Amino acid sequence: MSNPTAAMLVIGDEILSGRTRDANMHHLAQELVKVGIDLKEVRVVSDDAPAIVAAVRALSEGFDQVFTSGGIGPTHDDITADCIAEAFGRNIDVRDDARALLAKAYGARGVELTEARLRMARIPDGAALIDNPVSTAPGFTVENVHVMAGVPSVFQAMVASVLPQLTGGTPLLSQALRVMRPESEIAGPLRDLAGVYDDLSFGSYPFQANGVYGAQLVVRGTDGARIDAAMIALQEAFPDA
Template sequence: IGAAVRALADSHDHVFTSGGIGPTHDDITADSIAAAFDVQIGLRDDARAILAAHYEKTGMTMNEARLRMARIPRGAELIDNPVSAAPGFTLRNVHVMAGVPAIFRAMLASVLPTLTGGAPLLSQTLRVMRGEGDIAANLAAVAADFPDLSIGCYPFQKDGAFGANVVVRGDDGARVGAAMTRLAKDLGA
């Protein structure tokens, strides 16, 4: 886990993990993240207080297993968990959240507004009334000439005729426009 996260963190603006921060012995994500960034991990008072308040309110006992969820790598910021209280954390550009889908979504909702960085992704779509097999060579040629862009082909059938939506994505509007102009010309659209 640690090696994969470190490699991803070094090559991406943000990395999101889901799961492995719960109360059982096999929940090793927090330890792996700490090791990946060579920082200590331990019980954090603020995380412990969040858990203690939650368990007191719900009438549950704060046991050693539940206390494991207050172990946070040094230097990390807590991620709010409005569903089950046990916090996730952000260390550098890695956002570590619960694995239960509903809890992950709630935690992600608190993280997304804080994200910055990265160029906006621009896209343009060209609707072509020809099947994928008819346009594949044109798409491959344009993709080869514009390796910095993502060119996707999404087929459809309407009224018995085959067609495709060709989508060009990238962070440079001029390049996206140039690729789209060429595709429109090459495909007669």
């Protein structure tokens, strides 16, 4: 049986404009590997409602689980929650359970629950809240879409809240061998090994370091003993590695 699949949707003008680097993709990818959910696609779209709605629909239909990051804060450019509601044809409004979470947290600090703050309690009908132990304002899950914050510390906390509730698969294992030879010299032996170990996947990721070409050879699969055997064969094929 194959593993469940996943996609990620990053809502990120800041990333598309080159001002900031995305950090959440890398974190989610690492966490999903551990639980055996295969991340198959990531999309980054701008803070544009039609683009977000279309991407949510496409990814929700195409993959078992979808994780979004960004656009659920209190400012006017935070439009993700409304877009999710639109994508699934649901109503959205300030919801009592989310309002209660915010009222308690702000109350404890003696801070008023303003209209701007209440925006963070706008949750589509029927969504399940995602716990936010860092800064209270919850994420939420609608159908197979998990809507989370863009601030990395909050995103990571929400991922930790969501993942234990999902059905995972067989964790994908991998080992790597760094070979300081150009890919064009590696290609033949690597292809032969990939043919022998056809239950594993062999990737070659070239790099350049101090003017020398090399490649990171990565063997992936779900059977650790098979990967061990393939790594021994790789080391024999590239004894100078």
